[in-house]
Amino acid sequence: MTRARGWVGTYAALIRNAWLVDLQYRAAIGLWLLWGITEPAIALGIWWAIASGGPVGGYARADFARYFFALMLVNQLTIAWDSWYLDRWIREGDLNFRLARPLNPIHESIADNIAYKARSGGVILVLWLLVALVWPAVRLSFDPARWALTALAVLLAGAMRFFISFTTGLLAFWTTRASAVMELHAGLALFLAGRVAPLSLLPPALASVAGVLWFRGMISFPVELLTGAVHGASQIQRGFAEQMVWLGLWFAAYRLAWSRGVRQYGAVGG
Amino acid sequence: MTEVRLPTFRVQRSAFRILAALWRLNFAEELQYRANFVASLVGTAFWIATALLTLALFFRHTTLLGGWSYWEVVVLLGVFNALTGVIEAVLRPGIGQLASEVRSGRLDLVLSRPVDAQAFVSFRKLDVWRLTDVALGLGLAGYALARLGQMPSALQLAAFVVALASAAVVVYAIWVALMSLAFWFVAVENLSVLFDAVYEGARYPVSAYPGALRFLFVYLLPIAWTTTIPASALTGRLRPEIGLVAVAVAVVAFALARVLWSQALKRYTGVSG
Numbered sequence: 001m002t003r004a005r006g007w008v009g010t011y012a013a014l015i016r017n018a019w020l021v022d023l024q025y026r027a028a029i030g031l032w033l034l035w036g037i038t039e040p041a042i043a044l045g046i047w048w049a050i051a052s053g054g055p056v057g058g059y060a061r062a063d064f065a066r067y068f069f070a071l072m073l074v075n076q077l078t079i080a081w082d083s084w085y086l087d088r089w090i091r092e093g094d095l096n097f098r099l100a101r102p103l104n105p106i107h108e109s110i111a112d113n114i115a116y117k118a119r120s121g122g123v124i125l126v127l128w129l130l131v132a133l134v135w136p137a138v139r140l141s142f143d144p145a146r147w148a149l150t151a152l153a154v155l156l157a158g159a160m161r162f163f164i165s166f167t168t169g170l171l172a173f174w175t176t177r178a179s180a181v182m183e184l185h186a187g188l189a190l191f192l193a194g195r196v197a198p199l200s201l202l203p204p205a206l207a208s209v210a211g212v213l214w215f216r217g218m219i220s221f222p223v224e225l226l227t228g229a230v231h232g233a234s235q236i237q238r239g240f241a242e243q244m245v246w247l248g249l250w251f252a253a254y255r256l257a258w259s260r261g262v263r264q265y266g267a268v269g270g
Numbered sequence: 271m272t273e274v275r276l277p278t279f280r281v282q283r284s285a286f287r288i289l290a291a292l293w294r295l296n297f298a299e300e301l302q303y304r305a306n307f308v309a310s311l312v313g314t315a316f317w318i319a320t321a322l323l324t325l326a327l328f329f330r331h332t333t334l335l336g337g338w339s340y341w342e343v344v345v346l347l348g349v350f351n352a353l354t355g356v357i358e359a360v361l362r363p364g365i366g367q368l369a370s371e372v373r374s375g376r377l378d379l380v381l382s383r384p385v386d387a388q389a390f391v392s393f394r395k396l397d398v399w400r401l402t403d404v405a406l407g408l409g410l411a412g413y414a415l416a417r418l419g420q421m422p423s424a425l426q427l428a429a430f431v432v433a434l435a436s437a438a439v440v441v442y443a444i445w446v447a448l449m450s451l452a453f454w455f456v457a458v459e460n461l462s463v464l465f466d467a468v469y470e471g472a473r474y475p476v477s478a479y480p481g482a483l484r485f486l487f488v489y490l491l492p493i494a495w496t497t498t499i500p501a502s503a504l505t506g507r508l509r510p511e512i513g514l515v516a517v518a519v520a521v522v523a524f525a526l527a528r529v530l531w532s533q534a535l536k537r538y539t540g541v542s543g
Contacts, residue, residue, distance in 0.1 A: 027458045035467040042470055045483040050332040057331065180309065187320045196324050201331065 010103065022115055033120050036079065037072055042066035043196050057201045062137040067198055069138045070130055070223045073192070075195070077121040078158040078219065082109050083182040086169025090265070091176065099262070106166065106258075113162060146225065149236065153222035155239030156243040161218055163250040170254070173261035197249030200230065214246035288385060289393055296396045311400040313352070314406050321347050321473065329382065336478030341418045346501035348411025349434065350473055353496060356438050357469075360383035361445045362462065363395040369461045374495025377538060388446070388531050401445040411504065422504055429503040429510035436516035437496040443520075443527035444493065450527075450534035 001103060022029060047064040050056055059067070089095040089105075098105040132139045168185065171178040190196055192215035199207050199220050210216050222240040224230040230239060300306070324348065329340045338346070368391060371377040381387055415422065422430065448461055455461075471479070471487035476494045479487055487494040499516055502508040 025457070027455065028460045031458065031460050031463040031467070035463050038467040038470050041483065042474070045479045046328055046335065046474060048480050049336065049478055050328060127328070177309070180313070183313070184316065188318060188321055191323065197327055202327065203330070 010107065011111060014108055015115050017237065018108075018112045018115035019119070022119055026119075029116070029120060033076070033123060033155055036120075037124075039195070040068040040071045040075070047197070057198075059198060059201070063229075065069045065135070065137040066227045067223065067229075069131070070196070070226045071195065071219065073121065073124045073128060074154055074157070074219055074222045074226070076124050077117050077154050078161045078222075080113060080158075080162045080165035082113070082162060083098040083169035084179060085109070086166060087172040087178045090169075090172040095265070106254075109166060110162070117158070140226070141228075143228075146228065150222055150226040151241065153225050154241065156240070156247055157218055157222050160214065160243065160250055163220075163247070163254045164214070167250060167254045167257050168263050170257040173257075173264050189215055189218060192216070192222060193218045198224070200229075214250070216241075217243040217246055277403050282292070282320060285385070285389060286435070288390075291485055292394055292398045300398050307399045307402070311402055311406075314403050318351060318406065318410060321351075321406055322452065336475045338475045338477070339418075341414045342501070342505050342507075344414035345411045345418070345505055346475055346497050347473065348407045348409070348414060349437075349501045349504075350497045351407030352404045352434065353401055353472075354439060355405075355407060357419060357441060357445075358403060359397045359400035360393065360395075361442060363397045365392045365442075365445050365449050366462050367532060368449040369459050372452045372538065373456050381538070387535065388528070392446070393440070415504065417507065420506065425510045429508075430500055430514035432513035433500040433503045433516040433542070436513075436520035437500055439520035440496055440523045441493075443523035446527035447530050450530045452538040453534040463464060475501070 042069075044064055047056070047059070047068075048061055049066060051059065051061045054060075055063075084107075086095075087100065095105065098108065128138065153175065164185070165182065168182045169178055171181055175181075191202060192199075192210040192213065194210075194216070199210055199216065202210070210220070217239065221230065221243065225236065230236060324343070325340065326345055328335060333339070335343055353493065368377070371380070380391055383390060445465065446461075448465055452458070452461055468487070468491045471483075471491075472494045474494075476484065476487065476498045479494075499512060503510065503512055
């Protein structure tokens with residue numbers, strides 16, 4: 001009981017700290033947000049133009065609009081920059097003082113993510129509401145149960161993307177090109193996670209790859225849960241099951257990379 | 271650039287000697303990191319592959335994008351990649367560092383030199399490996415032209431070269447203007463992200479964008495033209511005379527950026543300020 005209270009106190013302090021640091025850099029965060037919005041906005045623009053003659057693969061113009069607005073929100077809430085940070089911490093030695101603390105550095109990263117996403121996700125949510133006032137195409141039907149399920153899926157997707165990013169960053173223990181691996185992953189995710197198009201519009205071979213790997217659970221599943229493209233108990237259960245399996249596997253990968261890497265890192269320092 | 275004779279800007283002959291010396295040093299330095307050449311090449315090839323795949327995805331569901339056929343858009347992608355090469359090789363390592371230098375006061379070291387500060391900041395560093403992007407981009411455009419089955423005439427080719435050079439000048443002017451903002455907004459260290467965000471819009475022809483987006487990318491932040499105009503000159507969508515208009519736009523953009531830069535520099539207070 002006291003242990004749990006200790007963790008709550010630790011996280012409250014870490015999140016408060018991260019929130020205040022972000023507050024200093026709010027203009028910079030605004031620019032990152034803008035950058036995160038343009039990619040889906042451009043994809044929406046192109047699909048909007050393509051769908052001028054009628055629905056494309058079952059997606060009418062308004063469906064695309066809802067899809068990409070949901071994508072902006074989900075992507076912002078699940079995006080993780082940690083591989084980039086870890087790559088720098090390990091190469092430049094900023095990891096050293098973090099290792100000296102009586103707390104695994106991953107908790108600082110988790111707290112950073114919570115603070116950052118509470119702010120930036122909130123901004124996107126407000127933006128979406130404002131746009132929805134004037135543009136009916138992006139309005140969702142009122143469905144609290146679906147929204148609650150989406151919140152859970154977003155949480156799982158965020159956790160998974162965090163461990164993917166963190167683990168990839170840990171590759172910096174062994175190679176100087178960890179960030180290149182992350183970029184490769186981001187390039188694949190462009191298609192396989194549904195960032196340029198809903199997965200159902202991909203060539204079937206590509207879509208099946210997305211279904212076998214972890215990419216669908218990263219973005220596509222929560223997005224389509226929110227828009228209603230994923231419906232019915234069996235589809236929803238399958239999506240959650242996939243997310244949990246891949247989250248477990250990436251968590252295991254993180255544990256492995258961390259314990260091996262830190263040992264190796266100490267060896268270099270000594 | 272030498273033709274531009276603004277009262278505050280005159281290129282001295284020594285400037286070219288300094289530039290040559292700087293780039294020679296840079297080149298010698300980069301030769302130490304030859305693995306970066308391979309990494310850059312692989313990175314660009316991967317980027318082109320994702321861009322082509324994205325395009326193929328769009329064209330699975332349509333035959334024209336803003337009135338442009340698949341291979342015409344590939345020509346444009348080639349132009350986009352060539353311009354990206356110029357940005358990554360010269361602009362980002364040079365003037366792209368300005369925001370953090372203004373913030374930390376390291377700009378003092380630049381201003382104390384007996385050379386034009388804007389020219390030095392802009393062209394001091396050449397990330398030579400990224401110039402492969404220019405070659406790969408132009409190669410892609412050439413291949414797409416061959417697939418279109420149209421060889422541009424000498425006049426069209428000349429118009430393309432002029433339009434592309436003008437586009438590079440316009441992009442440069444945008445970077446100067448953007449980075450000059452650092453003198454006002456000292457706390458914002460990632461100003462270049464603003465460029466990256468909007469530049470994404472230049473990946474497709476301007477005619478492909480509907481309503482609000484077109485207003486944003488085409489009129490409010492006219493970056494999209496920097497790829498559409500050269501590609502149009504190459505495929506013959508626009509008459510070669512467009513080259514003259516492009517030069518005029520480039521001259522105006524350059525002059526405006528120069529004025530903004532000199533205004534911005536007055537606000538710099540250095541380390542002690």
